[in-house]
Amino acid sequence: MKIQLLNQQPVFKALQDQAVKVPHLAELFQQNPHRAQQMSIESAGICLDYSKQRVTDQVLSELEQLFYQVKLPQSIAELFSGAVVNQSENRAALHTQLRLPAAQQPEAFAVIEQALLQMEALVDQVQQGVWRGFSGKRITDVVNLGVGGSDLGPLMVTQALKEYAEPQAKALKVHFASTIDGSQLFDLLDHLNPETTLFLIASKSFTTIDTLSNADTVRAWLAKACPSETLMLRCHFVGISASADKMQQWGIAPENQLPFWSWVGGRFSLWSTVGCAIALDLGMGVFRQLLAGAYAMDEHFRTAPPLQNIPVMMALLGVWNVNVLDIRAHAILPYDGRLKYFPSYLEQLEMESNGKSVTQSGEPINYATCPVLWGEIGANAQHAFYQLLHQGTQAVAADFILAANRYEASQSEAHYEALIAQHELNIANCLAQSRVLALGNAAVEPSDNPFRHYPGNQPSSTLLLDRLDASTLGGLIACYEHKVFTQAVIWGINPFDQWGVELGKQVALQLQAVLAGKGDTELDSSTLHLAAQINSKRGRV
Numbered sequence: 001m002k003i004q005l006l007n008q009q010p011v012f013k014a015l016q017d018q019a020v021k022v023p024h025l026a027e028l029f030q031q032n033p034h035r036a037q038q039m040s041i042e043s044a045g046i047c048l049d050y051s052k053q054r055v056t057d058q059v060l061s062e063l064e065q066l067f068y069q070v071k072l073p074q075s076i077a078e079l080f081s082g083a084v085v086n087q088s089e090n091r092a093a094l095h096t097q098l099r100l101p102a103a104q105q106p107e108a109f110a111v112i113e114q115a116l117l118q119m120e121a122l123v124d125q126v127q128q129g130v131w132r133g134f135s136g137k138r139i140t141d142v143v144n145l146g147v148g149g150s151d152l153g154p155l156m157v158t159q160a161l162k163e164y165a166e167p168q169a170k171a172l173k174v175h176f177a178s179t180i181d182g183s184q185l186f187d188l189l190d191h192l193n194p195e196t197t198l199f200l201i202a203s204k205s206f207t208t209i210d211t212l213s214n215a216d217t218v219r220a221w222l223a224k225a226c227p228s229e230t231l232m233l234r235c236h237f238v239g240i241s242a243s244a245d246k247m248q249q250w251g252i253a254p255e256n257q258l259p260f261w262s263w264v265g266g267r268f269s270l271w272s273t274v275g276c277a278i279a280l281d282l283g284m285g286v287f288r289q290l291l292a293g294a295y296a297m298d299e300h301f302r303t304a305p306p307l308q309n310i311p312v313m314m315a316l317l318g319v320w321n322v323n324v325l326d327i328r329a330h331a332i333l334p335y336d337g338r339l340k341y342f343p344s345y346l347e348q349l350e351m352e353s354n355g356k357s358v359t360q361s362g363e364p365i366n367y368a369t370c371p372v373l374w375g376e377i378g379a380n381a382q383h384a385f386y387q388l389l390h391q392g393t394q395a396v397a398a399d400f401i402l403a404a405n406r407y408e409a410s411q412s413e414a415h416y417e418a419l420i421a422q423h424e425l426n427i428a429n430c431l432a433q434s435r436v437l438a439l440g441n442a443a444v445e446p447s448d449n450p451f452r453h454y455p456g457n458q459p460s461s462t463l464l465l466d467r468l469d470a471s472t473l474g475g476l477i478a479c480y481e482h483k484v485f486t487q488a489v490i491w492g493i494n495p496f497d498q499w500g501v502e503l504g505k506q507v508a509l510q511l512q513a514v515l516a517g518k519g520d521t522e523l524d525s526s527t528l529h530l531a532a533q534i535n536s537k538r539g540r541v
């Protein structure tokens with residue numbers, strides 16, 4: 001199938017013509033005092049305020065036309081229907097099916113609830129102390145071994161929702177180890193007890209060397225303490241994968257295998273049994289609320305008209321920034337310490353999905369796709385990279401993420417009043433920064449001092465949550481997933497494959513052989529020289 005390119009869409013030229021006509025954000029706000037009321041959308045406890053984006057009514061109407069010209073309604077319907085939307089791998093991408101309430105699941109997807117119930121039973125056994133280590137002691141620590149989509153989602157969610165942990169989950173400590181160099185394990189194994197630690201090996205493919213090398217290290221560590229291999233495998237390892245065969249080969253006991261399916265993309269998998277670490281750390285109830293929050297956003301995405309649709313608007317504004325205003329950098333700025341790992345999660349979701357330069361059907365693209373996306377807790381980043389946002393030469397778009405409510409006043413602890421005051425301070429900083437980015441000096445006063453000149457006109461959106469909880473976090477994640485999909489359709493690319501990461505894996509194998517003195521030496525001189533230097537520094541000439 002020939003994909004129509006974005007710059008061949010009839011409305012694209014009209015959009016480009018608008019670029020020079022849009023006034024500075026300061027002027028846009030002056031022209032229309034109701035801009036913010038008109039440019040905000042609310043659904044499922046999340047409000048998107050996009051009034052600080054450099055758009056006019058004309059631009060919005062053309063972006064709406066673009067939505068229909070690229071046939072997004074059909075694409076969205078296809079995504080939800082299980083059509084093959086990932087053509088290079090000939091697969092559906094049915095992460096939305098995972099959060100459909102059980103009562104609405106068709107028979108063909110009964111496996112989803114079955115897998116969740118299996119996971120729930122396992123979580124229960126561990127949390128209640130029924131599941132025991134090889135010596136009969138109860139499990140105190142769980143380590144999730146995974147990387148990329150098998151790590152970032154659960155890591156981010158557990159960090160974000162710690163305060164909502166159900167009572168039975170509180171006794172358990174959940175850790176994450178992902179790095180191929182074993183650094184995290186090195187620290188963890190130092191203080192963990194092999195008798196009371198359970199390892200989750202999470203890997204969709206169960207072939208990822210990063211995860212399997214961590215699993216092998218742990219296996220060696222446990223084998224030293226545990227008298228029986230069968231006991232060790234039965235009491236200390238759970239496998240989470242779409243490949244039952246590979247789990248079996250590694251030695252995961254059949255009853256310890258949590259399945260998911262090839263039609264769940266790795267970076268969209270936290271809703272599947274990959275969420276086991278979430279359920280262990282926070283409770284199954286919290287995990288189900290996360291699913292429910294995502295489902296509410298799925299419904300909003302599926303049914304709301306484009307200009308009242310939060311993920312669609314985020315996508316259209318992103319395309320406007322990247323392809324018309326030529327803004328190739330996007331900062332994710334949560335004003336909430338609990339969302340520490342949210343930017344890294346989105347780095348994978350957005351850049352691995354849409355960092356592509358060929359269409360779904362393999363033709364080259366001659367326009368920009370995914371911007372460079374990075375981020376940090378906003379208030380901390382103010383003391384780090386905001387200088388560039390305010391006065392650098394690089395145009396940057398930004399998402400500010402903020403929860404209106406934090407630290408419930410009903411809490412009677414003495415320090416809560418002080419914490420509520422801190423939250424107020426945090427809100428003030430968030431609002432101040434998006435205001436200064438948009439308006440520049442016009443936010444306060446003009447200045448002749450070049451060092452105090454703030455040009456402004458850096459576009460941003462603010463995602464305001466009623467409060468950060470399992471439901472709104474589920475919705476927020478789903479929102480970005482759908483934004484990514486919508487943009488992929490507009491750009492004509494496949495957001496569900498990741499061929500770009502394969503070559504590096506292949507070359508790493510070559511390099512392993514070279515380092516061991518076995519490989520052929522037909523390498524570039526830089527790599528060869530580095531390898532020789534490394535071997536020499538390690539006394540392995």
Ligand SMILES: O=P(O)(O)OC[C@H]1O[C@H](O)[C@H](O)[C@@H](O)[C@@H]1O
Pocket residue numbers: 147148149150202203204205206207208211266267352498501
């Ligand atoms: O879950 P796994 O199969 O172990 O994959 C883990 C990760 O590694 C791969 O290289 C991909 O780039 C990611 O999309 C994936 O999430």
